[in-house]
Amino acid sequence: MVSLITAFFVSFIVTILIIRTQSIHGRISGDIDLNGPQKFHTRSVPRIGGLGIGLGIFSAIALRYQDSASNTEELFLLFGALPVFGIGLLEDLTKKVGVRTRLLFTALGALIASLLLGVSIDRLDILGFDLLIAMPAISIAFTVFAVTGLANAYNIIDGFNGLSSMVGMITLIALGYMGIQFNDPLLIFLSFAMIGAILGFFIWNYPRGLIFLGDGGVYLIGFWVAMLSVMTVSRHNEISPWFAVMVNAYPILETLFTIYRRKFHQGKSPGHPDGIHFHSLIFRRILNPSYISNELEWFNANAKTSPYLWVLSSMAIIPAILFWHSTPILMGFSIIFIATYVWLYKRLVTFKTPQWMRPQ
Template sequence: MLLFALAFIVAYGISYLSTKRVIAWEKKSGLVSRDMHKESPREVAHTAGPAIIFGVVAGVLVGVAYTIFVGNGLDITDVFAGLASLIIISYIGLVDDLFVLEQYWKPLLPIIAAIPLIATNMGDPTITLPFLGVMNVGLLYPLVLVPLGIIVASNVTNMLAGFNGLEAGMGIVMFAALTVVGVANNSEGMLAFSMPMLGALLAFYAFNKYPAKIFPGDSTNYLIGAGVAISVIVGNYESVGAILMIPYGVDAILKAINKFPKTFVKLRGGKLTAPTKVRGLIDLVLKITGPIEEKKLSYVFMGIELVFALIAIGVGLRFF
């Protein structure tokens, strides 16, 4: 497990240093966005995607290098396929960050990122699902379920976003849970991805927490969702991933019912307030909590994700 601790440290260090450079470069280049949920909106560096993927790639390659030169249980084919998928999904998100893709492209393009996973037949078609038990789904797994997992996970994590520290904070909770499950079950494939992702997001959170110095951008949001999907696919813990994604799924359903609204919550007296109609999970939470500061809203969502993370850990450790 020391190998994956090293992967975590490398991912953290490179992402931290890269994020500092990306912030400076984006501000100098004018690649900034307005931080809207403030009484005095300010300009913030636009996207941290490149800095995060640099760290993740470096962390994953630590595991690859160790496997090649020393040897362990990692399947290099699976690792490179997963890494290629993460790079592709991050690139797709970066293109969206820079050029703003049409909405109809966003749910479709992530399927490109699933191609390396399909080509290598990643994962085990014998899966365990909550309430359904163990099932062998055969070719349905690599040809349908794997690409569907990448598409759904990357898109829903991109929907539940827009507040300082929220995306990174929830991602940290998810990858921490995956790391616990991976360590407990000695799942080296899962740890090869979950620990670099955890390290990179922790480094990014230092700059994205309230008040943010840089936004995650779609490149980061897509990466978080795809990272969860790939971790559970290679580790064969799909049920754990499904549980972790429940808050995102609820948000996506509420938004779909309301035809994916583009309006934002309102800011009054320095606090976020819910609109009259609930159009997403954030609106629903604000209805329950009442007006709340942006920083506290992110903490609430990290707490919500933590509840599902604990359930997911229980399932992954077979307590339930």
């Protein structure tokens, strides 16, 4: 609890200082590109909210390490997060760091964390595939790939106020809950300390959007969630590996569907931005009429978009918490989740939005 409070207040204070001093650093820290297909704001906003989160989690770990110098595992995860957060923050400040470079540094961070912590994905409960990833080199390579992909997935879903940050907190609650279930102080600390750090940012980002996560923030959250997901399954063999899949189902599916849509449906590069993500369609097809001239309202269409995806994400996380021990059940729920996602996406893109999704 002390760590959560420490992370929260450090993040809260740093974030408000960034907002209050944006007249000084706005030219460097501001998100001045307002014309991209994924842009839904009309004024420059600081995009270095990840700085508050990073300093918040650093403070919590420093405080814990001061109490007991034997807590090295927290430092190992922090070491792995440094290149991930650093390259993201550099992009936020310079706007010149390419996607490949960011992914390379994220992969480096995942490799560092995996080796130092001694955790990796070595099973998926899939006959044949488990024999392959049981080999240490392949297991570590697959872990690096998965962590890098999930960290980038958080960047993909970061389209509206409070979206990535709340999805991250909901997922971390699930991971922290598993730490409580298995009496794992490390998982409990790392989960709830990051929740505190994100919360200190969240209250300034949602609903008004006074500051954005930026690449530093989204990559840090995505990396942290990904590594804790790996650690949860690796440290406790009783937990199905599909628990980790299900608690991250929304960002994973959004990423895979985006790659499919851009590569095979549009014939474009998977890295080419577009404006037809699931969250973009909810905004444009369901809530956009209330957006006109209302961006400065407290609860505008931008803010109303995110709760739809919080609920969608929870549809996968709740079964994961209830059936964490059963791979067959979680596989079944994953199929249901995929079918629900595709059905809803098709209804939105063809202008056949279900009536229950429309605001009353």
